[in-house]
Structure formats: structure tokens, C-alpha cells
Amino acid sequence: MAEKSALDILWVIVAGGLVFMMQAGFLCLETGLTRAKNSINVAMKNITDIGVAVLLYWMFGFALMFGWSQGGWYGSTQFFTRVGGEDQWLSAFFFFQAMFVATAATIVSGAVAERLKFGAYIVVTAIISGIIYPFFGHWTWGGFYEGPPGWLASWGFVDFAGSTVVHSVGGWVALAVLLVIGPRTGRFPAQGPPRPIPGWNLPIAMLGTLLLAFGWIGFNGGSTLAMNDQVAGIVANTILAACAGLVVALFVGWILEGTPKVDLPINGCLAGLVAITANCHAVDAASAVMIGGIGALVMLAGGKLLLYFRIDDAVGAIPVHMAAGIWGTIAVALFGNLEILGTGLDREAQLYIQIMGVLVCGLLSFSVSYVLILLLNHIYPLRVTLEEELAGLDVSEHQVEEVPI
Amino acid sequence: MAEKSALDILWVIVAGGLVFMMQAGFLCLETGLTRAKNSINVAMKNITDIGVAVLLYWMFGFALMFGWSQGGWYGSTQFFTRVGGEDQWLSAFFFFQAMFVATAATIVSGAVAERLKFGAYIVVTAIISGIIYPFFGHWTWGGFYEGPPGWLASWGFVDFAGSTVVHSVGGWVALAVLLVIGPRTGRFPAQGPPRPIPGWNLPIAMLGTLLLAFGWIGFNGGSTLAMNDQVAGIVANTILAACAGLVVALFVGWILEGTPKVDLPINGCLAGLVAITANCHAVDAASAVMIGGIGALVMLAGGKLLLYFRIDDAVGAIPVHMAAGIWGTIAVALFGNLEILGTGLDREAQLYIQIMGVLVCGLLSFSVSYVLILLLNHIYPLRVTLEEELAGLDVSEHQVEEVPI
């Protein structure tokens, strides 16, 4: 690890703070896109997951991910990470990475909203933040603090700020949960087209989108782990991709559906951001615009695919985080400057390894979470009852009272 | 352009991030100050304009504004700005300036709320961000990246962070649109006083005000374009002017109207911020308090004037951004330290050139946008129909469905 200056540490802390703000962004986005009767429950899930995820990460997740590597498979030092002590860089790096695990965890909450029990959600958070994210993270980012790199990285897999490591992981786990618990009641009538279930507070959802984009400046910009000469370009690329995703989704969706629906700029912007995340350090502005714009198209297609398979993602998290995340990871090989990637591979070989990384992520994240959640569901049914669902999870899960006048 | 250090670049990026947060501030402010039936439409406009504005700015707006100057009138290099490459300062500077054009564009959305078509708003965004803002910006700030200064700057016009360049431009364009599309139905009854149309979610509007003030730390503080010895004083002045504006508007309005109305601290704070924007680098604390407080009075007077002329600004954007912006620009000459201004003019000459800058801005911004919008309105009526207006733009423009229970 190169020596870190005070300036580097300042930047990583500020960037970590920005990533923290993404928690607020997800809370607004997801509470706004769900119905009033479930809006408190989804916000509760959002605020709770950061507490659970960060504590588990401190206890062992960080150790598995960034401890000294055991053969490139998992780390084995840094349990109960000794932050707050003399090693400033450890504290700053832990803080930044703890915000990342919180992001991966919170992606799930929106997709599975309006039917998953609060207690079950906490278990899902523990699975993703304590197991899946640290392991896959080690394979890709292991060695960033100490020791040799993870096995995927040593093969040449590049995922700069986590299109796959963070976003696709969240998306795959969300998909596994959705396959176990099924769609919301009434979403897919026996006959006729899917019935849209619009959110109660769309302006707040749009506020959430802007908070997420704000946080992404730190998410991508801070992934340099230093205030180096890549930061400014990364930030500029990030904002261009976000804008391209927003505009492409808005206009393409407008043409296809005949109306500028509210979810278009929201999920377009986010898809652009997810797509640029893996490659923002190694592409130029024109590529960033293309990657963001194509990310929006991939998101739109992903949404159609989910509907076709009658999978009910309440906020579109899987199209945004998994579909656009896959695209962004592949775009590393298509658009990236090979010299900056620095893997020594040619473009074709890089493409293969990028695809392999995507598949490995899907295999690990989906299969582990699917099996665990399926098992768990037999012991402790994860879905609320129909009566609870109809009453709304705010009342059934949290006994929220009517507000007296 | 002086060499930029990593510290300078870090500050400009952080400041740009803060300015980005102003988008979230405007969204909250404007959605909260309008009626529920239009609240989604106004938020959609807010989130869409940054996408459109930044992409156009990247394609040609930045080039017109900061490219190498053609006789002080417009820039002609930097089309499809090559950010993301080796020139770090270009990336950081572009990012910061792209957040500024988004601010100028978004000012309009609130003023014209509750009646302007979504498609028409996108055209207005393109006019301001692609044409008016870059040209006037070049005249004042041209040469900040490369080449000789714009013509207004070379005459000695000073507008440090954009009371005129950003805020008045937005205000003038809003005025032009309002004169074309007219007031909301029911706002000015044939007989009797204007009928107030309060917003649906005033706490969110106040949240928006605080987010705007937060962002303004970067808006003014980052306009140094370096982490130099002016930054701290600018930030302190900015917050003092905001507080003075808030307190003056609240108490003066309370005395005049007999009630501490909700719009008073909101628009007072914002007027104080707009007023200090042009001069925050060249005044002391006592002047900052006076400039902010007088800005609030100018805003109150501007609001009365609009009512007198039966111009229906839905959120008070013109009094805040244009009226207080004019005041702040003139205050440069009245309160500014001439040595810091560095124009070589005496106070009287500086006053004349400040007034000239204000007039040139009004002439350009208002007349160009008025003519374009008037023409456009003949081809494609910009205002929704009366039925659509009564139904609300959320439904008529975006087909937002009722939320099922």
C-alpha cells in the first residue's frame, strides 16, 4: 500500500461521507416509490440495514474482504477492525468500505418492498453484508489494504468502483429473495397485463435520485483511495453518464410509452451511474456518455424482462443495479483504456475475464442467497400474511398508529 | 491559468458536489411550494433539466462560454469537452461549471410551475443552457479556462459567483416565459385581491431552502477556482448574508403582514444568498450582513411589484433570483474593496459598469428568450389546456395513477 498523505485521507473521508448520503438517497427513493401503507416499513428497513451491515462488517466482514488473503479466496486478519487507533489509513479505509457494504445491502430493500417481513429483511442484510459481499469483494478488491490480490483480480478482472462488486451483488440477492417470496398481491392479475402499483410520494423518490447521484461523486471519485490525478476525470465522467442515462431513458421511454413517466428519469439516471461505476477511471467523456446512455437502454430492457417473467421488483432495483451493473462491467473491456486498466490483457481477453467476473458474481450471489433464503423460508416464513399485506406493513410490522388530529 | 494543485482540484470538486446538491434543494423547494396535483410535474422538471442542461453544455455550451474567445463575444474551442482525460483541471473545472449551468436552468422551473407543459420546459431549458447562459457567461467569465477575457469583464464588470450570470439570467428567462404563458387560472380574480395558492408540503420547501444554503457554500466558496486565502472569508460572508436575509424578511414581513408567513424565511434566506453571490470575495462581515438584509427587502419589494403587474411567479423565483441578483451585482460597487476587485476603476465608474452589466444581462436574457418563446408558442402552445390545468399536470402530463390502497 502506497503511503497516504493527509490530503488522500481527507478525500477518502469526504468521499465516504458522500457515500453515506446514498443511504438517505435510497431511503427517499424507496419510500417514495411504495405505497403509503408500506412507506414506513421500507424506510425502517433502509435505516436499519446500515446499522446491522456496518457492525457485522466491523466484526468480520471487513476481515474477510480486506484481511491478508488466504490463497485469493478470503482474508483472515483484521477481525474487529482496530480503527480509532494509530493507523489513520486503516480508519479512513474502513470507513469508506463500510459505507460500501451498507450500499450493497440497502439495494435489496426496495426490490422486495411491500411484502417481506422486517425480521426477514434483517437476516437478508446479514447474509449479504456478512457473507456474500465480503467474499466476492475479496476476490476482486482483496489486497487493497494488505496482502496479495484476490483470485479474480489476479486473473485481470477490473471493476473499479463496484458495478459488479456492489451493485450487481445487491441485484442478484434481490432477485433470489423475489423468487422465493413472489410478487405483491394484485401485481400480476390472472388475466390481463401487469397492474402498476405507483408510489405515494414521487417527488421524494426524485429527491432520493438526486441524493444518490450526489453520493456517487464520492462512490466513484473516492474509489481511487487517494486524491490522485484520476479523481477529477472520474467525477466528470460520472456526472456525464448520469445525465446521459437520464436523458436516454426519458426520451426512449417517452417514445415507447407515449408519456414521460416518472420512473424514466429516475431509473435512467441511476442506470447511467451504475454503468459508469466499473469503468469511470479508464474512459473518456464521449465513452462515458455512451456507457451511461446504453446503461439506460439495458435498464429498460431488464425491466421488460422482469415483467415478462412476472417478477415483481417494486422499485426497479434489479434492472438498475444488476442489469446496468453487468453492462458497466462489460463496458470496461469495450471502452476502457487498456494501459490504464493495466492488466496486460488485450481487449478480447479482457472481455472474456469481465464476462467471467459477471458470471462468477451471479453464481455466487444468487445461488448462495437463494439456497439460504429458501431454507430459511421453510423455518420462518419470510413473507407477511395476506391480511398483513393488505393492511400494510407499517401497521402489521411496526404497529404505527393513526395520527390523531 | 495558474497551475492547480491537488488541493485546489479537491476543493473545486467538493464545491461542485455542493452545487449539485442545489438541484435537490430546488426540487424540494419547488415541489413543496406548489399544489399536490402539480407537485410531481415540477419535480420531474427539476430532475430532467440537469440531464438536458449538462449534456448540451458538454456538447457546445461550455465551448461557447469557456473556449478560446472570439473577440470577447463567444468561445470557439472545447466542443464535446474532452474531460475524463489527462487534463485534470479541465475535468474539475468542467464539472464545477456544469453544476452552474444546471442551477441557472432550474431556477425557471419554479416560477412557471403549474401551467407550463413538460415538453415546453425542456425547450426552455435548452434555450437557457445552450444559448443565453453560455453567451452572457462568456462575456463575464470567459477566459477563466483559456484565452482572453469576455468583453464585459474587460470593461471591468465583476460578478464573482454569479448574482447576475446565474441567478438573474434564470430570473429574466422565467419572466419572459411568464409573460407569454400568463398566470395560473384563479390566481388573479377579475375583482378583488390576488388569491394565494399555497403549496402542499411547506416543510419540504423549507428543507429545500436549507439544502440550497448548504450548496451555496460550494457555489460561492468554489468560485475562487482554488483553495486560496479567500475561501474561508467567502464562506463566512455567505452564511452571514443568508442569516441576515432570513431574519430581515421574517421580521419586516411579520410587521407588514401581521403574521410570520412561511415564505418569509424561505425567500429571505435565498435572497440574502443571491445578493452576496456577486461580492462575497470583496466585502467584510458587516457589509455581508447589510447586503443580505437589503437583499431581503429588495426581494419583498420585487414580490409586490410582480403582484402589481399581475405576473404570477408560483414560488417567488423572480424576486429572489432576479431582483436580489441585481441588488447584489450593484452592491459590488457600493461595498466592495476596490483593491480586491482589481479592475482599476474608482467606485463611481465601477458602479456604472455594474449597472451596465445588469442591463446587458436583462437585455440579452429577456429579449432572446422572449422572442424565442413567443415564436415557439405560435407553433406549439406552451401552456397546458384549462382542463389539464384543473386536473393537474401530474395526471395530464405524466399519467400518474391514483395510488391503490
Add this chain to the structure above:
Amino acid sequence: MAEKSALDILWVIVAGGLVFMMQAGFLCLETGLTRAKNSINVAMKNITDIGVAVLLYWMFGFALMFGWSQGGWYGSTQFFTRVGGEDQWLSAFFFFQAMFVATAATIVSGAVAERLKFGAYIVVTAIISGIIYPFFGHWTWGGFYEGPPGWLASWGFVDFAGSTVVHSVGGWVALAVLLVIGPRTGRFPAQGPPRPIPGWNLPIAMLGTLLLAFGWIGFNGGSTLAMNDQVAGIVANTILAACAGLVVALFVGWILEGTPKVDLPINGCLAGLVAITANCHAVDAASAVMIGGIGALVMLAGGKLLLYFRIDDAVGAIPVHMAAGIWGTIAVALFGNLEILGTGLDREAQLYIQIMGVLVCGLLSFSVSYVLILLLNHIYPLRVTLEEELAGLDVSEHQVEEVPI
């Protein structure tokens, strides 16, 4: 005062900006936890107090607190603080400290919500920000800008970022006001248990919690007043304590009450943050987790105690800010590294002086505010009438009109 580098000043400005965001956090928290009919009034109080507090602080509060010390009791220079001039550090330091006084002031608004007149609240803000906070602040933090230290500090009292100086002060003043104005009508029926009065917009309250935690990164991290080698550890400790508080309050409350109530993660997170504030620079990660977790338990106990005494704190501000603040201040002596504390005291002596500081704060803050508010209440009744309370303060205090369709 050590020489400050540009990096130090940048960090203090950024940290001050983060603390400013806590205003937005308090606004969201408090407006969300109150009823719709009072939600605008409480937001108005939140946005107004920063204006009043910062202007008074600029006029004389900062001078009393950080001016040259008169025998350790109060400062006597820096009236109408000359920020915006050549002394950059003065500007940065003033800005940071002005955000702190605004925080102390705004803590009160939530506790006393739904019954205190708007005008009375402004007077309370003036008392806390113009008198109580500057005096107690001088005793603990005096000399941080110039001159000798305050008397409590010279005895060895340590309150790093203000568990007592900021948070307990706010809590004590809130308690004094509550004892004078009494509970909300209907909160404590003559017979039977207290009647809960849930808030109208709990997702917004949770957003507020996240905004507060975001701001706390600057609140604690910036209290180094320099970008030194303590910052990273402080930030990591802060986030761990917040997460521990959140998780402990959630699970303990869940066990005790049988339901994961919404206020548990909100106030648990905040209690963890308040508790770590005094000691974040001098403890390790495991201690931070314990301090935060115990802070949550103290908060839960404090809430029960208030109910027992039938004191009606509308948002739980006193358990969070006063109870957890007392705990955090005592934890300095229990968990702090004595070498880092640097007072030359042994652990037992440090414990005594910490307890003394807590008592002195309570004595000053409570007694001065109680006497002043009691007197004031005789001249100008601070509580709205029963009719006004039933109608809601939005209408009675601000004449907020019905929103027309």
C-alpha cells in the same frame, strides 16, 4: 493557536458545511415526528433559529465564547467578529462554531413542539445562543481561538466535540421550557397510560436521522480544528457508535415492547452519536461500539423517566441529547486514553471532573433558562391557547391556508 494550513482550513470548512446539514436533519426529524397540523410550525422554528442564532453569535456570542478570556469566565474581544477579512482562520473557525451554536439552539425546537408560540421560541433561541451556550462554551472551549482556557478546561474537563457543551445544553434548556409550558393536551390522560401522539411523516423523520448522522461526520471530525492524524479515527468511531446505538435500541426496544417501533432506530442512532461526541478522539473501536450501545440504553431509560414524571418531550430530544450526552461525557473518563486526554489527571480524578462538568452544565443551563422562561411566561404567555393547540399551530401561528384543488 498553531498555524493553520490550507488543508486544515479546507477541512474545517467542509466539516462546517456538514454540520450545517444537521439543520436540515433536525428539520426533517422534527417535522416528521409531529402531527401534520403542527408540522409547518416546527419546520418554521427550525429554519428560523439558525438565522437568529448565527446573527447573535456574530454580534456577541462568539465574543463571549472565544474572545480573550476574562479570568476563565467569559471572552471580551471579537464582538461583531471581523470575518471576511484577512484572517482566514478566524473566518473558518467562526463559520464552524456558528454551525455549532445553531445546532445547540435547534435541539430545543423538537422537544417543545406542538404547543410553544413561534415568538416565544425565538426568545428561547436568543437565550440559548446569546447567553447560555457562549458562557458554558467559554468555560470548556474558551481559548481555542485566542487567550487562556476557560475555568472548567483548566481544571481538566474534557468534552471533545460537545456531548455536554452542545447537546446537553440543548437538552437542559428544553427541559426547562417543558416544565414551564407543560405537556400537550391529551398526552397524559387523568387516568390510564400516556397516550402516544405519532408523527405524520415518519419516513421524513428517518431521512432526518440519516442527514444528522451525515452531518455528525463533520461535527466530530471537524472538532480537531485541523486535518490532523486524529480525524480518520474519529470518523470511524463516530459511525460505529451510531450503528451500535441504532442496533442496540432497536433490538432491546423490540424485546421490551414486542414490536420494532419506528422511534427505536431513530433515537438509538442519535443517542449513539451524542454519546461518542465527547470522547471520539480518545477511544478505540471496541469502546466506541460500547459507548454508542450504552448510549442507546441510557436514552431508553431517559425516555421512561420522562414518562414517569409526565414530562412531554414531543420527539425524545431530552433522552437523546441530555441523557446520552451526560453518558458520553462521563465515558470520557471511563474509556478515554489518558495520554490523549492530556489533562495529567488519573482516571478517578478525571471521572470526578467529568461529573462536575456535567453538573455545572445542568446547573447553569437549566437554572438560567428556567428562571428567564418563568419570568417571561408571566409577562407574555409562551404557550398557545387550547383553541390554537387544537386547531394546530400551522394555522394559528402562520395562517397557513388550505391548499385549493
